[in-house]
Amino acid sequence: MKLPAFAYHRADSLADAVDALAVHGPEARVLGGGQSLLPLMALRMSVPEVLVDISTAADLRHHEVHDGGVTVGAAVTTRTLETDPGVHPLIRSCLARIGHVEIRTRGTVCGSLAHADPAAELPALLLAVEGSVELVAAHGSRVVPAAEFVAGPYTTSIDDGELVAAATLPAIAASAGWSVREIARRSGDFALVGVICVLDVDRSRRCHDARVVLFGVAATAVRATAAEEALLGEIVDGLSVEQAAELAFTGVDVLGDLHGSAEYRRRAGARLVAAALDEAADRAHDTTTSRAAARA
Ligand SMILES: Cc1cc2nc3c(=O)[nH]c(=O)nc-3n(C[C@H](O)[C@H](O)[C@H](O)COP(=O)(O)OP(=O)(O)OC[C@H]3O[C@@H](n4cnc5c(N)ncnc54)[C@H](O)[C@@H]3O)c2cc1C
Numbered sequence: 001m002k003l004p005a006f007a008y009h010r011a012d013s014l015a016d017a018v019d020a021l022a023v024h025g026p027e028a029r030v031l032g033g034g035q036s037l038l039p040l041m042a043l044r045m046s047v048p049e050v051l052v053d054i055s056t057a058a059d060l061r062h063h064e065v066h067d068g069g070v071t072v073g074a075a076v077t078t079r080t081l082e083t084d085p086g087v088h089p090l091i092r093s094c095l096a097r098i099g100h101v102e103i104r105t106r107g108t109v110c111g112s113l114a115h116a117d118p119a120a121e122l123p124a125l126l127l128a129v130e131g132s133v134e135l136v137a138a139h140g141s142r143v144v145p146a147a148e149f150v151a152g153p154y155t156t157s158i159d160d161g162e163l164v165a166a167a168t169l170p171a172i173a174a175s176a177g178w179s180v181r182e183i184a185r186r187s188g189d190f191a192l193v194g195v196i197c198v199l200d201v202d203r204s205r206r207c208h209d210a211r212v213v214l215f216g217v218a219a220t221a222v223r224a225t226a227a228e229e230a231l232l233g234e235i236v237d238g239l240s241v242e243q244a245a246e247l248a249f250t251g252v253d254v255l256g257d258l259h260g261s262a263e264y265r266r267r268a269g270a271r272l273v274a275a276a277l278d279e280a281a282d283r284a285h286d287t288t289t290s291r292a293a294a295r296a
Pocket of ligand 1: 029030031032033034035036037038039074097098099100103106107108109110111112114115117119120121122158162163164165188189190191
């Protein structure tokens with residue numbers, strides 16, 4: 001299908017991009033990798049008058065790794081981050097599950113966050129690592145924490161004239177284990193149900209920090225707070241994992257669609273959470289054991 005007519009502005013810098021957004025107002029859209037926006041335009045579900053292309057803006061094409069965490073400029077592609085060995089394996093594992101390599105080669109990290117698809121990995125990851133985004137407009141900038149960024153399906157706190165200039169995905173504790181699991185109909189499809197777990201346990205497997213984020217199941221990615229609270233202070237074993245998994249969907253408004261009913265998502269999701277918690281606890285235990293061995 002052909003795209004509707006639009007004016008095109010190739011921004012050569014962040015300042016140029018926000019100036020263009022200010023000039024053209026709400027009818028302008030940022031063009032990142034175009035992997036979501038262009039199909040929506042072809043389907044006439046989005047008909048912007050002006051596209052402000054940031055993909056080649058020199059000052060937005062960098063990412064900076066800090067202790068496994070990373071700050072990513074708006075024009076950095078998913079694939080660039082996924083293939084940087086300095087980036088924490090939790091982050092790289094999430095990125096590797098996004099669509100196919102061709103999509104990750106064009107699509108951007110910040111574009112995926114701005115798009116805020118409820119089944120996308122990156123908004124869920126932002127929640128799991130308690131990250132933030134930097135929003136910049138011609139009149140100034142602000143930093144928005146993950147918990148305040150996504151307001152609903154495909155809806156964020158980005159105001160007219162603002163763009164996501166960068167996202168920060170902090171490192172998780174060195175002693176923490178992690179897991180990313182999802183069920184999709186085919187490899188590369190959006191998740192019918194997905195979970196990201198970060199668990200920090202001591203050598204006796206007592207839990208000091210638990211983060212469980214569900215995606216693909218509700219209007220936005222959501223923290224499974226009942227499961228997190230059930231694990232805190234407990235020894236992570238078969239019983240506590242089962243109990244937490246059973247609680248994972250408490251208070252979550254699970255949605256069904258033609259690909260999977262709400263009941264299917266709840267039941268399959270609980271099994272997924274159990275498997276992810278087991279894996280995260282094992283990884284944390286391995287880390288703890290190997291650090292203890294290194295000290296001995
Ligand atoms: C076949 C297919 C399969 C896919 N599978 C998955 C999947 O499994 N998981 C997944 O998460 N995604 C998937 N995607 C989506 C893909 O990850 C997109 O690349 C991503 O959602 C959007 O990134 P983009 O840079 O292409 O953004 P664009 O398509 O350019 O833009 C998307 C939206 O975000 C806005 N935007 C972009 N950048 C910024 C910015 N810096 N600041 C403010 N607003 C901005 C645009 O204006 C637009 O509204 C898939 C896409 C396709 C085509």
